[in-house]
Amino acid sequence: MILPYEGTWPTISESAFIAPTAVVIGNVTIGDDASVWYNATVRGDIAPISISDRSNVQDNAVVHxxxxxxxxIGQDVTIGHSAIIHGTTIEDFVLIGMGAIVMSYTLLGNRCVIGAGALVSERMVVDPGSVMVGVPAKSRSALDEAAQAHLDGIAGRYQRVAANHRASVEGNRT
Incomplete structure (x- = not known):
């Protein structure tokens, strides 16, 4: 569902996939080949939200x-199932695990990983290439080259799956 807020409609690239049960509201910009999955909510009501090219917001996630x-949200970012993203800046090639919470005024550097269930506290700055886990999130390690290469491919895989879902959804319309 795509809705305006106070007369402002989301701006969504034609190549983006918005699942039929996702909700995108207000001052939201979604880039090329990005995706917002089933039951996710992206609510740009009191400030803007920008989701860059090839990034994905997975099922049940909330972005506010x-x-x-x-x-x-930078390019090639993956926001895992049921994650909560609130008032933050996320640089490129970041992976946010399932159920993670990222609080306001935070900065997630390029190629960092936020582990499943982690809590990134307000005003935290996460260094590029860091792996953060726990409640509150703490640095566990830096990404090695193999892990960085893996990060490079995650968003692309979601992009391909999104194209299949888009084709299925469009094929089922009467």
């Missing part, structure tokens, strides 16, 4: 803002 803290 603070009045003074928009959400900026």
């Amino acid at each position: 803002v603070n009045k003074d803290a928009p959400v900026v």
